[in-house]
Amino acid sequence: MDLTAEITALAQKVKQASRVLAATGTTEKDRALQLMAAGLRDRRVFLQEKNRLDLIEAEKQGLSAAMIDRLTLSDDVIESMAAGLEEVASFADPVGEITRMWKRPNNLMVGKMRIPLGVIGMIYESRPNVTADAAGLCLKAGNGILLRGGSEAIHSNLAILEVLQAALRQTSIPGDVIQVIPLTDREAITEMLKLEEYIDLIIPRGGEGLIRFVVANSRIPVIKHYKGVCHVFVDEHADYAMARDIVINAKTQRPGVCNALETLLVHQQSAADFLPLIAVALKDAGVEVRACERSRAIVPDFLPATEEDWYAEYLSLTLAVRVVDDLDQAIDHINRYGSDHTEAIVTTEYRQAQAFLQRVNSSVVMVNASTRFSDGGQMGLGAEIGISTTKLHAYGPMGLEGLTTTKYIIYGDGQIRQ
């Protein structure tokens, strides 16, 4: 059987099974999630045996320690996969919710009902725990999932699949609602991206190269973000101690993630007071600063920034700093160099706070809070399957609700159109 036929057949199976899942009640879905969690715990030894095959291969290939760490199914990782599935079971089921209903002049009752999207195609790298995490969220939202993990985790991913499907056999939900593409060539992705008939949404997770490849080749809608170049703007009137705490938290609490701060913008009226203050705090936290000339005139220790620094997602203890004339210039900077991810203003002025919230159209915009709160869990959306900086469908952290759509329902009593 050739590649195209094999992947098409797999996607068809998931689509077929997803129809049964879409009509399955919440109680049964939650029971399945509990059984899946129990299965992962019970079969820890089996999972680690299979994971060992990937680890041996990874060492042979000379993968970095960080890569190998992300690949490893430690006791902790397995426990957190299981706990994650139990947590998803505890979330409210979005499916079936009527979000609005209204009456037309001819007495038709028109409403919107939340339904599953159908089948999600997930393309990801290294971390095998994504297999269980994504499968759990998709199942709760009534969606089938076709997973395509990296070749470096193939034994682990197939082992997790086996455990999850075994759990589903104790329920009325077909095991085929979760499938892993067992083929590891990149061509398998290209084929998958053509199957718009069977897959409703593609979520890629990985480096910018992988994501650009997916966007360029997909006929299926893709939800993605390339990177997170997040900004904090310290306004003319601001509580500088608050601003310092927010900047330090946003930059250093976990610098390697997409909601970490990358560029600090400072109002020219605040620069003389705030920059020396923040320079000390950043130095104490081990942060290297690359700054504009106006900043360096105040704090000569700052390294000079180049145009590239304004675009940079450092993901490390480096921060770009720029003095701006006013709110307008701050917003222009964000529009020009930003990534539509997360931006915050620190201000004591009502008017500036409201203007920033209204006029900055990034997916998450905040006043007086750390950009690190840009996260499904922190924002109360439950676990998140991804973050979108594409404005279509889901913009920002994407949880269970983002894995559904709404159909229109109409109750009539014999109406015909004139």
Place this chain on the structure above:
Amino acid sequence: MDLTAEITALAQKVKQASRVLAATGTTEKDRALQLMAAGLRDRRVFLQEKNRLDLIEAEKQGLSAAMIDRLTLSDDVIESMAAGLEEVASFADPVGEITRMWKRPNNLMVGKMRIPLGVIGMIYESRPNVTADAAGLCLKAGNGILLRGGSEAIHSNLAILEVLQAALRQTSIPGDVIQVIPLTDREAITEMLKLEEYIDLIIPRGGEGLIRFVVANSRIPVIKHYKGVCHVFVDEHADYAMARDIVINAKTQRPGVCNALETLLVHQQSAADFLPLIAVALKDAGVEVRACERSRAIVPDFLPATEEDWYAEYLSLTLAVRVVDDLDQAIDHINRYGSDHTEAIVTTEYRQAQAFLQRVNSSVVMVNASTRFSDGGQMGLGAEIGISTTKLHAYGPMGLEGLTTTKYIIYGDGQIRQ
């Protein structure tokens, strides 16, 4: 200047202008719509002069009478474009609406605010009135629009653009929020579809060939429907007079549109009574029937259907008819042959009505009403810019709300993440 550079420059201009529009208040947007309407009426003679150039060319090329009819900017068409813009001015502005807001344990206030999508790319054929209709809806929702009409309407489209931009010059909204690509080669579409940096959504309107071309080549999300194969299912227990009226209305009130009925499914227990009744009504209405063998055993006049008939979007006075065992078989048929557009059940049973509404996941699902109500205006959504059978973002008729997205906003008072 080459093709790529020219189209990129145009898209950049629209993106830039759209930022100003996004921050423009409702009053000014409505004033612009009124001025655009007045402009179309005032410059009727100019529009018809330019339209004449397209009509002369169309006759030279031997286009069909139907095509030429759709191309013509008659007094009525111009008046209806103007009235359409005034109607859009009367709709509520979706931008800025806070759809939800909630409080987190750490006192962060998290909410969702409706914002424009940014720039819409519209690709369409023949009808030049789409230029004004789409521009009006996009403007009200705060979006820039880059239009790429068919070569056969190029003079008309550019003339309409000139009038609309002249109206905008009397407002604070930059004229560049509306642009028409003046290049008529298909390559211009391919180039446009690569500009994901400047265009947020592509809406193609036209034949299935054009739409498939767009989907296959776009890096930008596409909202589309290929076709409408709509079903009516007459249940075991149904008011047959109501069922007859709905079937005749859905099939014949306007057979050439996507929400017209294409396949009638009849419960086996209703077939003996209902099929002879509907056969007479269909014959009176001039409808040709292609039916399954079980139907033909009851009404031998029906022509035999082939497998292709179940997939057919006739868009004419032809109807496929099939007897099914029960609701399950009706739903299986719809899932297998349908297009996710619109389906209706005619029933007197509560249980069946609810089961159909819950289990059929087409974009519009109705009980005891004609499929012809599947329309933004009829459903109370205001004018529609398109219908989507892609589940992402907008599923079903798409009005002003579908031309927006939501960003998250967060009000804090200095929170940092632990």
